[in-house]
Amino acid sequence: MLDLKILREEPERLAHALEDRGATVDVARLQELEARRRELLTAVEAKKAERNAASKRIGEVKRAGGDAAEAQAAVRGLGEEIATLDRDVAETVDALNALWLTVPNLPHPGCPVGRDESANPEVRRWGRPPTFAFEPRAHWELGERLGILDFERATKLSGARFAVLWGAGARLERALTAFMLDLHTGEHGYTELLPPFLVNAASMTATGQLPKFEEDLFACRDDDLYLIPTAEVPVTNLHRDEILDEGSLPRRYCAYTPCFRREAGSHGQDTRGLIRQHQFDKVELVRFEEPEHSYAALEELTGHAEAVLQRLELPYRVIELCTGDLGFSAAKTYDLEVWLPGQARYREISSCSCFESFQARRAQIRYRVPGQKKPRLVHTLNGSGLAVGRTLVALLENHQQADGSVRIPEALLPYMGGLEVIEPR
RNA sequence: GGAGAGAUGGCCGAGCGGUCGAAGGCGUCUGACUCGAAAUCAGAUGUGGUGCAAGCCACCGGGGGUUCAAAUCCCUCUCUCUCCGCCA
Numbered sequence: 036m037l038d039l040k041i042l043r044e045e046p047e048r049l050a051h052a053l054e055d056r057g058a059t060v061d062v063a064r065l066q067e068l069e070a071r072r073r074e075l076l077t078a079v080e081a082k083k084a085e086r087n088a089a090s091k092r093i094g095e096v097k098r099a100g101g102d103a104a105e106a107q108a109a110v111r112g113l114g115e116e117i118a119t120l121d122r123d124v125a126e127t128v129d130a131l132n133a134l135w136l137t138v139p140n141l142p143h144p145g146c147p148v149g150r151d152e153s154a155n156p157e158v159r160r161w162g163r164p165p166t167f168a169f170e171p172r173a174h175w176e177l178g179e180r181l182g183i184l185d186f187e188r189a190t191k192l193s194g195a196r197f198a199v200l201w202g203a204g205a206r207l208e209r210a211l212t213a214f215m216l217d218l219h220t221g222e223h224g225y226t227e228l229l230p231p232f233l234v235n236a237a238s239m240t241a242t243g244q245l246p247k248f249e250e251d252l253f254a255c256r257d258d259d260l261y262l263i264p265t266a267e268v269p270v271t272n273l274h275r276d277e278i279l280d281e282g283s284l285p286r287r288y289c290a291y292t293p294c295f296r297r298e299a300g301s302h303g304q305d306t307r308g309l310i311r312q313h314q315f316d317k318v319e320l321v322r323f324e325e326p327e328h329s330y331a332a333l334e335e336l337t338g339h340a341e342a343v344l345q346r347l348e349l350p351y352r353v354i355e356l357c358t359g360d361l362g363f364s365a366a367k368t369y370d371l372e373v374w375l376p377g378q379a380r381y382r383e384i385s386s387c388s389c390f391e392s393f394q395a396r397r398a399q400i401r402y403r404v405p406g407q408k409k410p411r412l413v414h415t416l417n418g419s420g421l422a423v424g425r426t427l428v429a430l431l432e433n434h435q436q437a438d439g440s441v442r443i444p445e446a447l448l449p450y451m452g453g454l455e456v457i458e459p460r
Numbered sequence: 461g462g463a464g465a466g467a468u469g470g471c472c473g474a475g476c477g478g479u480c481g482a483a484g485g486c487g488u489c490u491g492a493c494u495c496g497a498a499a500u501c502a503g504a505u506g507u508g509g510u511g512c513a514a515g516c517c518a519c520c521g522g523g524g525g526u527u528c529a530a531a532u533c534c535c536u537c538u539c540u541c542u543c544c545g546c547c548a
Binding site: 073076077079080081083084086087089090091092093094095097098103106107108109110111113114278405409410 | 470477478479489506507509510511515516517518527528529
């Protein structure tokens with residue numbers, strides 16, 4: 036959520052930014068609602084001040100033992116006027132809010148302008164796509180031959196877009212998760228968290244999933260709870276409605292969670308394999324920063340995610356999202372794309388974003404600067420560090436060998452209980 | 461799931477329907493004292509909205525109601541705690 040002040044002070048800037056994003060928002064309507072809100076508020080507050088003064092006098096009269104019946108009758112009408120105005124205010128505020136919550140964040144000024152992902156510039160590459168003396172297999176083929184991926188039975192259990200991992204596959208998923216957590220906590224200074232995987236609507240609203248993207252979520256309607264689509268939701272909401280001490284910033288958290296996504300609207304995409312599942316594991320990095328440091332923090336956080344790929348010896352590239360491809364809440368985003376030999380292309384494996392104060396304003400996450408009267412909104416950031424399922428895919432496909440076996444990279448050996456190669460059964 | 465108790469400012473904790481944005485304590489900040497510190501003393505210390513400003517308005521878990529007036533009365537929801545039951 037943006038600051039409403041922008042409607043008064045820089046409406047053209049808002050309009051331009053939304054246009055760059057390809058968002059259709061009626062700025063004039065917003066301005067009108069905001070003007071009406073303030074107008075009504077001034078009116079009702081004047082009435083309330085009047086009533087408060089009158090009530091105070093009545094109290095004084097009564098305490099002195101006098102009769103205030105006349106004065107009471109005079110104020111009675113005022114109460115009705117106030118009630119009417121209050122309703123008008125509420126109506127206007129509701130309308131304004133409903134619309135305002137659908138307004139996306141403003142892109143960072145340096146953000147490349149473009150309509151869609153084809154306009155995303157590549158920032159850098161690391162590693163070289165491996166060359167094979169044989170036709171590299173897709174991970175689902177490798178996984179099934181190795182007996183570690185089972186899509187058929189998952190379909191029996193749950194339906195499409197689920198998987199069962201067996202044996203070394205399950206172990207590999209666990210190893211990757213542990214490796215990532217150890218790296219981020221041990222070397223990058225993040226504090227490990229294990230949050231709830233179900234959260235309420237208020238949390239989903241604060242981070243921007245609701246109200247706009249409800250169809251992407253799995254909901255438990257009997258309990259008004261949602262399965263988290265990313266750890267970003269519970270971890271960012273940790274400090275909702277809090278005022279943090281300046282000295283406690285920056286805060287760096289990392290959390291493993293499963294993620295649940297309905298993938299509405301992606302029918303027919305990535306139907307095979309692990310790439311697009313309703314449930315997948317992810318290790319997420321979340322940071323709370325002072326505004327002055329948030330963009331430096333984004334670079335650092337992106338580097339932390341990259342470190343995972345480097346240690347796993349997986350070639351990747353970094354791209355920056357253009358205005359048209361930016362997520363709803365983000366001001367700037369780097370995507371990490373890992374090379375997948377099975378598809379002979381780079382695929383997204385991490386998304387690292389700075390949200391500036393967009394989430395903090397919705398979630399009311401602030402910090403106090405000594406000597407300053409008003410608390411300031413923090414800047415929030417987050418990035419996958421990494422999507423574990425897709426990392427497993429990349430590992431299988433990049434480290435596959437001619438006989439269908441898969442080599443375990445050195446960084447992972449301590450987590451695999453001595454297993455160096457996953458062999459076909 | 462059953463029975464009971466509770467929700468007030470950064471924390472603890474008072475609060476006859478009007479003088480309560482809220483006593484008192486703790487904490488924090490500023491000043492005095494001190495070579496410095498501790499102790500002591502004095503003062504300050506919630507958030508948001510609106511306004512050029514003075515100010516005004518709102519907020520005592522959420523929502524609704526009664527009243528000229530609600531932290532205080534009524535209804536309702538949520539959450540927490542205690543006991544019992546069940547349970548990984």
